[in-house]
Amino acid sequence: MISMAKPAPSIVATVIRDVMVPMRDGIRLATDVFLPQGDGPWPVLMERTPYDKTEPRANEFTLDHPEVFGREELAGFFVGAGFAVVFQDCRGRYRSEGRFTKYRGEAEDGFDTIAWLVRQGWCDGRIGTMGLSYSAHTQMSAAALNPPGLKAMLLDCGGFSNAYQGGIRYGGALELKQATWAFRHALRSREVAADPEKRAKIEAIDIRDWFGKMPWSRGNSPLAAVPGYENYLFEQWEKTLFDDYWKIPSLYAAGFYDRMPVVPSVHISGWYDPYAVTAVENYSGLKALGHPTSLILGPWTHGARSKTHAGEVDFGPEATFDAGMGQDFVSWRIGYFRDVFNGMPPQGAPVRVFVMGGGTGRNLANGRRDHGGQWISATQWPPEQAEPISLYLDTGGRLSFTPPTSDSRHDFIADPANPVPTIGGPITSGAPLMEGGAYDQRADARFFGGDETAPATAERDDVLVFETEPLTEDVVLIGDMRLVLFAQSDAENADFTAKLVDVYPDGFAMNLCDGVLRACYREGFDKAVPLVPNQPVLLEIPLYPTANRFMNGHRIRLEIASSNFPRFDICPNTTPGYDLNPHRKVARNTILTGPRALSALRCYAC
Numbered sequence: 319m320i321s322m323a324k325p326a327p328s329i330v331a332t333v334i335r336d337v338m339v340p341m342r343d344g345i346r347l348a349t350d351v352f353l354p355q356g357d358g359p360w361p362v363l364m365e366r367t368p369y370d371k372t373e374p375r376a377n378e379f380t381l382d383h384p385e386v387f388g389r390e391e392l393a394g395f396f397v398g399a400g401f402a403v404v405f406q407d408c409r410g411r412y413r414s415e416g417r418f419t420k421y422r423g424e425a426e427d428g429f430d431t432i433a434w435l436v437r438q439g440w441c442d443g444r445i446g447t448m449g450l451s452y453s454a455h456t457q458m459s460a461a462a463l464n465p466p467g468l469k470a471m472l473l474d475c476g477g478f479s480n481a482y483q484g485g486i487r488y489g490g491a492l493e494l495k496q497a498t499w500a501f502r503h504a505l506r507s508r509e510v511a512a513d514p515e516k517r518a519k520i521e522a523i524d525i526r527d528w529f530g531k532m533p534w535s536r537g538n539s540p541l542a543a544v545p546g547y548e549n550y551l552f553e554q555w556e557k558t559l560f561d562d563y564w565k566i567p568s569l570y571a572a573g574f575y576d577r578m579p580v581v582p583s584v585h586i587s588g589w590y591d592p593y594a595v596t597a598v599e600n601y602s603g604l605k606a607l608g609h610p611t612s613l614i615l616g617p618w619t620h621g622a623r624s625k626t627h628a629g630e631v632d633f634g635p636e637a638t639f640d641a642g643m644g645q646d647f648v649s650w651r652i653g654y655f656r657d658v659f660n661g662m663p664p665q666g667a668p669v670r671v672f673v674m675g676g677g678t679g680r681n682l683a684n685g686r687r688d689h690g691g692q693w694i695s696a697t698q699w700p701p702e703q704a705e706p707i708s709l710y711l712d713t714g715g716r717l718s719f720t721p722p723t724s725d726s727r728h729d730f731i732a733d734p735a736n737p738v739p740t741i742g743g744p745i746t747s748g749a750p751l752m753e754g755g756a757y758d759q760r761a762d763a764r765f766f767g768g769d770e771t772a773p774a775t776a777e778r779d780d781v782l783v784f785e786t787e788p789l790t791e792d793v794v795l796i797g798d799m800r801l802v803l804f805a806q807s808d809a810e811n812a813d814f815t816a817k818l819v820d821v822y823p824d825g826f827a828m829n830l831c832d833g834v835l836r837a838c839y840r841e842g843f844d845k846a847v848p849l850v851p852n853q854p855v856l857l858e859i860p861l862y863p864t865a866n867r868f869m870n871g872h873r874i875r876l877e878i879a880s881s882n883f884p885r886f887d888i889c890p891n892t893t894p895g896y897d898l899n900p901h902r903k904v905a906r907n908t909i910l911t912g913p914r915a916l917s918a919l920r921c922y923a924c
Contacts, residue, residue: 330390330397331355336413339406341430348413349431351440352393352403359442360402361469361659362435365449366428366456368420368503370412371405377450377474377621380646381638384624392648399652402440406431408456410508418507420500420550421455421481425567428460436467446470446655450621451746454593455485455568458600462567462574470658471583472651475591475620475746479599481569482560482843485592489860490836490843491813491886492555492897494529495592499747500551501525504544516543529751529766529884533898555887558895560843575603582610582658586639588618589674589831590628590754592744594862598699598798601669605698612664613699615865616642616672617691619754620746623647629742629755631828632686633674642670642693667695673794674830675867679822687826689756691867700797704922709786709874711803711909711917717784717876725912731780732812732880732891734902738781739767740885742829743817744862751884759819759827759877766884775817775877776827782909785821785875793868797922799831799861801876804915806855809905810848811838813889815882816859818919820866821873833861834886838894846895854910876919880907 332353338346350371354360369375371389378387387395393403409427410418428447435441445467447457454476461471471477478485486496501523504510510517520543528540541548557563567574583604587597594615601613616639619628623639624647626632640646643666645653654664670693677690696702712722739761745754751766759775761768776783801816817832838846840857849855868874881888890902911917 330394333390339431339434341409341427345409345416347406347409347415347427347431349404349406352390352397353440354397354400354402358402358440360400360440361444361446361655362402362404362441363396363446363448363655364404364406364431364435365447365453366406366408366424366431367449367453368408368411368418369452371407375450377623379624380648381624381640382646395648396652399656401655404435417546419546421568422566423568424456425459425463428456429463429465432460432465432467443467444469444659446472446659448472448474448651450474451476458571459568461578462571464577464579468579469581470655471581472654473583473597473600474586475588475593477571477585477593477596477600478569479572479596479603480564482564483860484595484599486554486569488886489834490558490839491834491889493592494884494887495745495747496554497551498525498749498751500547501540502747504541504547507544507547509544509546519543526751526766532888533890533900535898535900555898558897559846572599572603575607578604578609580607580609582664584612584614584654584664586614586623588616588620588623588628589864590617590619590742590744590756592620592746592754594744598863602699610663611668613669614639614643615670615863617674627686629753629757630686631689631756632682632684633672633689633691634677636693637672637691642672667697669696669699669701671696671701671796671865673796673865673867675820675869679869687828689828700922701924704796704924706920707923708918708920709876711784711876711911713911715783715785717786717874721916722912725910725914728782728909728911730782730879730907732889732905732907733780734888734890734904736780737767737881737883737888738775738778738815738879739765739772740882741765741775743832743885745885748884756828756830759829774827776875780879782878783875784878785873788823788871788873789868791870793874794866794924795868795874795921796865796924798863799833799919799921801833801859801861801919803857803859803917804854804910805837805857805908806852806910807837807849807905807907808851809891809903810851811836811889811894812849812891812905812907813837813880813886814857814859814907815879815886816861817877817882818861818864819875819877820868821875823871827875830866831862831864832882832885833859834882835859836889848894854915878909880905
């Protein structure tokens with residue numbers, strides 16, 4: 319039952335705009351301060367953002383208030399509950415000084431801002447951080463440096479545990495949402511805003527056309543006119559090894575868990591959000607060190623926690639955060655910070671997970687498939703009721719709960735000029751090329767690389783399909799997923815991608831989670847080891863976590879290929895560690911199955 323209590327908006331007693339907070343290098347960051355009535359001091363809630371501290375965030379709405387809250391209106395809810403609120407523009411963005419370099423430096427700027435806050439007379443020394451996406455990244459970055467006064471964190475869809483393995487790169491491939499984000503936000507940069515001619519030039523660029531011309535190079539990209547943005551994107555692309563470039567607090571919180579203050583934290587994400595891996599890893603890593611931490615995973619795209627659908631699929635009225643937590647997100651945050659600031663443990667189970675599936679399966683009036691689902695509570699991740707299982711790849715494209723009895727090989731082609739198109743998934747910031755969510759796996763004209771004549775991905779020659787027989791009883795898969803493959807290639811490098819799919823009796827093929835491994839990193843991401851042509855190797859492909867009830871009569875399917883574009887960049891099948899190599903070749907790849915090559919999906923069931 320959703321609580322009928324609503325957050326009470328407040329007339330903010332004092333608003334101080336554009337306080338210029340000094341950083342350690344003298345750069346000043348523009349900060350808006352909202353104070354309650356009275357003398358104070360008060361506990362402070364802080365959000366740092368690159369998206370303009372004065373502009374409404376698209377995720378700030380509730381089930382009962384689908385219109386987005388304005389920034390002062392949102393601050394008013396927290397101020398009315400007795401908190402001071404601080405919104406800050408990140409370095410080099412909007413009214414803040416300095417040069418913006420995405421992600422890097424947020425740890426130091428966050429630490430310095432929190433240290434400044436605890437010195438203010440209106441602050442009682444207790445700081446809580448909050449925010450979505452980049453504003454979650456800034457929180458975990460600052461926490462890695464153990465700032466004074468930090469008492470609680472609420473990380474919504476972000477807070478890199480390891481950006482090399484979720485958020486910037488994944489499985490050795492670059493997540494190309496970084497390229498679409500850079501292009502879109504370069505348009506909003508100071509450099510472009512100050513030069514109308516440059517702005518007109520960039521606005522005329524067809525980003526879809528550019529994605530069809532990869533690989534790019536420095537000076538030959540849609541960002542060439544904005545060197546700062548082009549530079550950081552290409553750094554992410556060129557830094558293919560997990561080295562010191564990645565092992566900084568702003569990108570690698572997992573390397574700093576033991577230095578963080580032991581304070582309550584909540585990690586929120588969705589099955590179709592690119593930060594589900596981050597949420598799970600941060601929760602698990604901090605819990606292992608005794609931190610009071612919580613995890614909430616819903617069936618949402620990025621920040622869409624009060625919607626019941628993702629893509630072409632509806633999960634029912636219980637799917638929202640409001641339903642799952644018993645109150646809207648604003649009220650819940652107020653209660654969370656009030657409790658933890660007063661020394662009370664966070665309310666409810668430490669893990670709340672939405673298990674997708676169990677709906678009627680019919681198409682609703684809005685055209686979406688009624689997939690359904692329900693919330694469960696747990697004390698750990700994966701949930702304590704889940705048991706490890708294996709689903710084995712077998713002869714004839716079978717996926718089986720029992721090991722295979724005969725050996726077989728499964729060949730397919732990987733052509734960099736004809737990649738398998740991305741159809742939904744855990745994606746944000748990908749517009750206009752890709753959208754997150756659950757879709758029937760057929761690349762029509764809505765998807766980059768598709769049209770109305772395109773076959774389903776399972777019908778492509780460059781996709782291997784392994785699926786169960788129709789299930790005779792429901793099967794719930796839940797938890798982290800990894801695909802163990804015995805594979806080979808005639809090239810010195812190759813990608814192997816995997817996608818878990820729920821196949822309805824009528825053929826509707828709903829994507830659940832996916833993953834990739836660039837094979838040259840099979841021995842670790844700190845070195846690129848060439849493949850020996852046509853020599854089998856053991857690969858472990860990490861997939862995103864998920865939770866889904868495969869209904870009686872459905873099939874569990876794995877789709878294996880060597881591309882998922884434009885979600886991930888394309889492997890050139892040549893020189894390992896040189897992802898932008900303009901010399902690309904077609905590769906013949908092979909999956910081996912059987913008693914001597916137990917290729918299998920390792921997962922959990924309950």
